[in-house]
Amino acid sequence: MGEVFLGGEAVAAGRMTRHELRRWYEPIFRGVYVPKGSEPSLRDRAIAAWLASGRRGVVTGVAASALHGAPWVDPGHAIELVGVSCRPQPGLVARAEAVADDEVTRRSGLPVTTRVRTAFDLGRHQPRPEALARLDALMWNQRYAIDDVLALAERYPRARGVRQLRELLPLVDGGAASPQESRTRLWLIDAGMPRPETQIPVAKGSRTVAFLDMGWEGYMVAVEYDGDHHRKDRRQYVKDIARLRMLEDLGWIVIRVIAEDRPSEWLARVEAALVSRGCRIEPNEVQRFVRTYAA
Template sequence: MTEVFLGREALGDGFPRHDLRRWYTQIFRGVYVPKNAVPTLDDRILGAWLTSDRRGVIAGVAASALHGADWVDAREPIEMLVSERRRQPGLVIRMDRYRPDEVTRVAGLPVTTPSRTAFDLGRHQPRALALGRLDALMRAAPFASADVQCLIDRYGPVRGVRQLRDLLPLVDAGAESLRESRLRLLLIDNGFTRPETQIEVSAAGGFTAVLDMGWRDLGLAVEYDGAHHQTERPQYLKDRRRMSMLAGLDWEVVTVINEDPPREVLARVYQAYLRRGGAEIDAMAWATRSFAPNRRFGRVGDAA
């Protein structure tokens, strides 16, 4: 781990100010790392905590990462619960109320518990991203929906609680990327029955495939293909053989890529859904709070 420290404490211990300025750089106000270091997410989390004079509690996406959740970029803003606002780039201060039973320790730092982390993620993140973050947290550090509901009851009508109530029943640890979560939410928002995730399909001869999501009773799957599926030749050939085997088992797979507009995704899935015997959907929204009609399915920079 990179050396991360408060400059004033180093100076108080006799460290030369000239050396501090020459060999170290700030990642947060008053928090230093060596100039040749590339700060990791853990480094930035520690630095953010030091800015609070060690009184803050790491929360939100950073807390989920400390609990083991994937798909958190090293440059992600660090959220922290603290009693006084200290605005600076890369740091998000939440002056929300919390109680001692909502805080635990991870890697020596005070961090919101998984249930409190879920309570914050579902309220503060944009809707589609919030579901992805909740899925990732559930996958890494399972939390009970009842415990999150207790926090909803404890704090009442706070900011974002309506969105949290809406998303909580949809959380699924089977999602393997933020874009898969986003795709699943798009389908649910538009009237499809909730798809099952991580569907295992096996056949004689040892063939086994795990499908991102779909409807087992219809033999219909929907899969998100990341960039590596299209650019890596071995992966491309593997996918081709896999699709051929699935077709032989009477499975239909609708493949979605980043550049597909939501309306086009919905049209292709709905056609296949009806073709495989799914019920008609009376009124498809086509665009929702999370998915504008002219937006690509996944934004540049989203986790694959």
């Protein structure tokens, strides 16, 4: 996009007058400007947040995951900073939490939390379903060591959200191909289903003909999340139906999940399919509560 700068610095250096600053530029954060009419990228907004912190903050959270290459991050997502305290403002979240030198690296010229510290922060500060989806996405493009994240939990045992982080880390799966798939998988686990595998290859003879979003290969039961584009694109819809019939011919039971479905409905279909294939499911009290909530 181009220029991201501190307006006061630009005026003091004689690069422009205050009149020119107000006429041709607009603030993105307090005191930080971009050209009017521009569409700042996530990197631009991360630079702006860092400048707004007095060049003291370290980019973390969802923005840091995107700078590390994680997919499915909206450019307009709030920028989180760690290691600094500054006045709150829309689109910028600053946390005065400790961050050690070995937890900081550089991406796009910015101080950014390492992949492991980013996972540590994602798992603590995001709501539980979103946290798992972001941890999965960070694992999707390049693996990080769960044990290293747990080591940070030992380093900061009193940090906010550590309990949630510890609960989620064993569930992280880099095979989730979208945030919706991560949330679907979490519903399954929370409702008492066996933990599903992801990206299951399906062979026909010696040839792999499909990869299933998630499921249980031993029972030949799969769950597939269908986005809106699958139903709105006629050709894609026809391909999906043909694929479903092929999988059924190969012996698979496939439960399709769409955004409008109530979780209780598709969870019941999944349970019925697993039980029909000999899987024994005995939900505990918490899992029964989850099912009630899903309804």
